[in-house]
Amino acid sequence: MDIKQIQDLIRFVSKSGVNEVAIEQENFKITIKTNQVTTVVNATIPDAQHPVAAAPLAIAPASAPAAQPVDDTSKYVTIKSPMIGTFYRSASPEKPLFVNVGDEIKTGSVLCIIEAMKLFNEIEAEISGRIVKILVDNASPVEYDQPLFLVEPM
Known part of the structure; x- marks a missing residue:
């Protein structure tokens, strides 16, 4: 999985409303956890020199939810x-x-x-x-x- 695919996956997860996604392949593992404020990505990418080298990716801000019209709920x-x-x-x-x-x-x-x-x-x-x-x-x-x-x- 290349960095572009990872970025696309982060965008997709942020927009979908899913709280957590984990993908594990033979030589690759990624976990994406989201909430309203941030998206946290942890990835482990083994390479030839360091078989279990952790390659932390950035903590990217999640896309802000679309502005919802504010209803007057004070009477309810x-x-x-x-x-x-x-x-x-x-x-x-x-x-x-x-x-x-x-x-x-x-x-x-x-x-x-x-x-x-x-x-x-x-x-x-x-x-x-x-x-x-x-x-x-x-x-x-x-x-x-x-x-x-x-x-x-x-």
């Missing part, structure tokens, strides 16, 4: 995750989704399930209102206090 209530786990929008793949954007909810309505250590925890609405936005993709990991839904109170 954010429902946050009460735990770490995996977010599910339905009880099983065959079952209907608990809520969709535009749905009206009441206090106590089940909004989603968060699975933590093989326990499935129903997350209930603490307010009545209308779902404006679902902030997490189905089957995605969530952190404690991570925003899950925006709700317009009624």
